[in-house]
Amino acid sequence: MKMDLPTLDFSKYLRGTPSEKQQLGEALIKSFVKHGFVKLINHGIPEDIVRQYQASTKELFDLSLEAKREFENEKGPKPQRGWSSKGAEVTAKLRKKNIPVGSNGDELKDEREFFDAGPPSDKEFINKWPKAHLPDFQRTMEGCYKRLQAASLQILNAMEVGLKMPKDSLTERCNPSASEIRLNHYPEVDMKLLSEGKVKRTHAHTDFGIITLLFQDNVGGLELEDRSRPDTFVPVEPQRPDEPSALVVNISDTFERWSNGTIRAGVHRVDVPPSMKGLANGLCPPRYSSVFFFKAARETSVGPLPSFVTPDRPSIYKEMTALEYQRLKTEVLY
């Protein structure tokens, strides 16, 4: 079953007339309310940055296991830093619905390895880099980080326009930056393992931040929940090799909380490419994605914003800081 995920031309916001900006902002919010997702073309991130981001993703995971262990993430209730091996976290545990009765969910593994890095200047949760093996990687990632943070702020400004909120009333909650880069590698895998049902490339979940920005490769497999038919998932078209990069953006938990549940986080997962659905043998090709979790400043509240709380719609989420929320969520993963 296909779903038409809106593709919006973000240059209409970046370089448009006031009325084009307004239209884009409203279309953005409409898509987020309906799907929790949108695709943006002409997103303003230069193509050479996107290519560097994707090439560095592949280069990192091509390192030997032994090399990757030198910058491995330490498990715990805290922002993740460095490399996480296959099965290190159990993403499925982020969504209670995933867990069968009588199980704690530990058998619901993800067939993926990933890498996380926070703000370049982070003194609290220090980044881990593959310095000895890829000397330029850190500089490239820091460049990508800055450009993706800037793009995220522009998208959030466009959301303010769509929601008729004062300019910067949302973006002012994002300084200093606590966003994170996430690189994913889904290794080539036997279809038999994926067809058994317990192991997925990534089990269904929502992300923790405000919005998530994602560049995919040409393989396919990202799926989002169809809200008109809960618990069914539909594919997001993969990137076409001959077209400029499309940025996939989804609403994440912090925005759902800020909006007091009026704009819900997009539930998503990674499955086999659409052409391989239903096959129980053969090999599923490797896949890579380059992601940016745009987050609120650590001390900022992730409780509902006053403009979303009314006598008819009292607050449905607890007050806590963005860092407390991240600790709570990462604690569940291990």
Ligand SMILES: O=C(O)CCC(=O)C(=O)O
């Ligand atoms: O690889 C993808 O397309 C999705 C990755 C994802 O959902 C995540 O890293 O949170």
Ligand SMILES: [Fe+2]
């Ligand atoms: Fe995700």
